[in-house]
Amino acid sequence: MFDKKSVDYSLYLVTDSGMLPTGTSLYSQVKAGLENGVTLVQLREKETDTKTFVEEALKIHELCQQFNVPLIINDRIDVALAINAEGVHVGQDDMPIPLVRKLLGPNKILGWSVGKTSEVERLAQWGPEMIDYIGIGMVFATSTKKNPKKSPMGPQGVIGILNALETSKATWCRTVAIGGLHPVNIERVLYQCVSTSGKRSLDGISVVSDIMAAADAAAATVNLHTLLRKKTFQFVDLYLGNGELKPEGLKNVIEQVKQNRPLVQHITNKVHQNFGANVTLALGSSPIMSEIKSEVHDLARIPHATLLLNTGSVAPLDMVQEAILAYNQVGRPIVFDPVGYSATETRHVLNDTLLSSGQFTCIKGNSSEILSLAKLSVEKMKGVDAHTGTIDKKLLERATRLVAYQYKTVVVCTGEYDFIADGTVSGQYALSVGSRGKTVETIPCLVIENGPIEIMGHITASGCSLGSTIACFIGGLNTNGNLFEAVVAAVLLYKSAGKLAAERCQGSGSFYFQLVDALYQLFRDNKPETWTANFQRL
Ligand SMILES: Nc1ncnc2c1ncn2[C@@H]1O[C@H](COP(=O)(O)OP(=O)(O)OP(=O)(O)O)[C@@H](O)[C@H]1O
Numbered sequence: 112m113f114d115k116k117s118v119d120y121s122l123y124l125v126t127d128s129g130m131l132p133t134g135t136s137l138y139s140q141v142k143a144g145l146e147n148g149v150t151l152v153q154l155r156e157k158e159t160d161t162k163t164f165v166e167e168a169l170k171i172h173e174l175c176q177q178f179n180v181p182l183i184i185n186d187r188i189d190v191a192l193a194i195n196a197e198g199v200h201v202g203q204d205d206m207p208i209p210l211v212r213k214l215l216g217p218n219k220i221l222g223w224s225v226g227k228t229s230e231v232e233r234l235a236q237w238g239p240e241m242i243d244y245i246g247i248g249m250v251f252a253t254s255t256k257k258n259p260k261k262s263p264m265g266p267q268g269v270i271g272i273l274n275a276l277e278t279s280k281a282t283w284c285r286t287v288a289i290g291g292l293h294p295v296n297i298e299r300v301l302y303q304c305v306s307t308s309g310k311r312s313l314d315g316i317s318v319v320s321d322i323m324a325a326a327d328a329a330a331a332t333v334n335l336h337t338l339l340r341k342k343t344f345q346f347v348d349l350y351l352g353n354g355e356l357k358p359e360g361l362k363n364v365i366e367q368v369k370q371n372r373p374l375v376q377h378i379t380n381k382v383h384q385n386f387g388a389n390v391t392l393a394l395g396s397s398p399i400m401s402e403i404k405s406e407v408h409d410l411a412r413i414p415h416a417t418l419l420l421n422t423g424s425v426a427p428l429d430m431v432q433e434a435i436l437a438y439n440q441v442g443r444p445i446v447f448d449p450v451g452y453s454a455t456e457t458r459h460v461l462n463d464t465l466l467s468s469g470q471f472t473c474i475k476g477n478s479s480e481i482l483s484l485a486k487l488s489v490e491k492m493k494g495v496d497a498h499t500g501t502i503d504k505k506l507l508e509r510a511t512r513l514v515a516y517q518y519k520t521v522v523v524c525t526g527e528y529d530f531i532a533d534g535t536v537s538g539q540y541a542l543s544v545g546s547r548g549k550t551v552e553t554i555p556c557l558v559i560e561n562g563p564i565e566i567m568g569h570i571t572a573s574g575c576s577l578g579s580t581i582a583c584f585i586g587g588l589n590t591n592g593n594l595f596e597a598v599v600a601a602v603l604l605y606k607s608a609g610k611l612a613a614e615r616c617q618g619s620g621s622f623y624f625q626l627v628d629a630l631y632q633l634f635r636d637n638k639p640e641t642w643t644a645n646f647q648r649l
């Protein structure tokens with residue numbers, strides 16, 4: 112007897128006969144899927160007439176029953192009832208949910224496509240008798256959906272829906288993510304899509320083309336099934352620890368950078384290019400300022416290659432996305448600096464598009480940028496400079512933690528106080544159970560200070576060059592080197608150099624040169640015990 116409470120949503124196959132490779136059939140592809148780990152099937156045949164649809168539905172239903180897998184029918188409640196399928200999936204423009212439920216009766220599965228938090232509020236008001244699961248999407252752009260009415264929501268949009276389910280107490284409602292999900296991004300989606308409280312993660316993912324259009328649907332399904340159960344996303348070849356800092360750690364970081372001399376590819380704004388190249392050289396590393404799309408894969412494969420991506424004035428979007436893909440594919444780090452994140456709508460959309468395009472190892476921004484990313488900002492940014500005004504340390508800590516947790520990355524939030532939080536949670540993810548206690552409040556976080564150094568805000572691109580410094584330090588680590596330690600070392604060294612340069616300079620012009628000198632000197636000496644900046648755990 113079928114019990115809708117115990118349905119496994121983890122690998123949900125949605126059919127589309129329009130994309131079958133020659134030599135396969137709808138039946139043979141679904142069968143290969145079922146034999147290799149598909150846990151739920153939806154028949155979605157938009158172009159088929161009723162007679163054929165019913166015939167196919169009967170055959171696919173019989174097949175699913177052999178594997179004890181429920182069959183869901185897209186849109187056609189009449190067909191679902193006629194063949195006694197286990198459920199129905201409807202979209203926002205299909206028959207209203209209460210009427211669907213009335214026709215289906217209480218024991219069938221009812222799924223709904225959801226893209227907005229207001230839709231979650233409605234399903235919560237209907238209560239547990241109505242919707243059993245939602246398809247959250249679309250996550251990424253996809254060719255499967257012709258004329259999509261919505262734009263892709265990205266992992267952050269999915270988190271918003273999970274949060275809304277929690278706020279509205281719709282605990283019964285299961286979730287699958289859908290739209291543009293492929294082996295190249297599934298681990299990242301599962302890893303990032305955890306509600307802000309850590310209580311909810313996705314119950315599954317929906318795929319269409321990866322199985323339906325596969326020349327070898329069995330192998331494709333095995334691959335998907337493996338990703339869903341892997342539990343660790345090792346997105347960079349570094350140690351994603353729990354915030355530990357060893358006594359010799361800082362010194363060791365610099366030793367490794369000296370030995371490995373990382374190549375730091377800069378995709379950065381015009382103002383910063385020369386400054387960033389000189390800072391990189393001062394730190395024993397090699398800069399390459401490259402915005403050539405066709406060479407990113409070659410660069411990413413060079414040992415210790417690291418990408419600094421700064422959106423102050425930006426290269427062509429397709430070039431930048433290719434670079435993100437290239438570094439992600441080989442597990443090399445990307446440091447992201449979302450310059451002027453909320454200054455204009457254009458920057459907002461651009462930065463969000465890039466943020467949803469890959470997994471970042473570190474996100475560095477000034478306090479305005481990080482507050483906006485955390486959606487805790489009180490005002491829009493005027494330009495690319497950090498906000499002025501009184502410093503609310505609790506608010507900045509909260510913002511740093513939130514961004515780190517939601518993007519599953521290390522975050523640096525700069526200003527007089529530099530906050531660092533590590534939201535990588537050791538690369539762990541799991542379906543359905545949430546974060547297993549790793550929350551915004553419990554991730555490692557610390558603050559670095561060295562007293563006010565006002566002049567650091569009076570030269571251009573000082574934050575951008577901290578980005579270069581972080582990239583050099585992360586990139587210089589040996590395989591399995593400690594990511595958090597490298598970021599802390601970079602920020603401590605940079606702040607200490609700022610202090611030294613401020614004492615030696617005569618104004619903002621000479622401060623700029625003194626800063627490069629101080630970075631060079633502190634790096635070469637490698638005596639962290641003499642650095643004047645200090646950190647405090649939060
Ligand atoms: N008042 C201050 N006291 C001490 N350090 C500061 C102060 N203001 C900035 N800094 C330091 O200067 C660097 C740049 O930080 P800031 O927040 O100004 O970045 P930013 O606005 O992104 O810079 P830019 O966009 O010009 O590159 C950081 O290392 C930060 O620690």
Ligand SMILES: Cc1ncsc1CCO
Pocket residue numbers: 380382383423424450495571572573575
């Ligand atoms: C001045 C300026 N304009 C765009 S980027 C940049 C460098 C500091 O962020």
Ligand SMILES: [Mg+2]
Pocket residue numbers: 448450451476477495574575
């Ligand atoms: Mg900046």
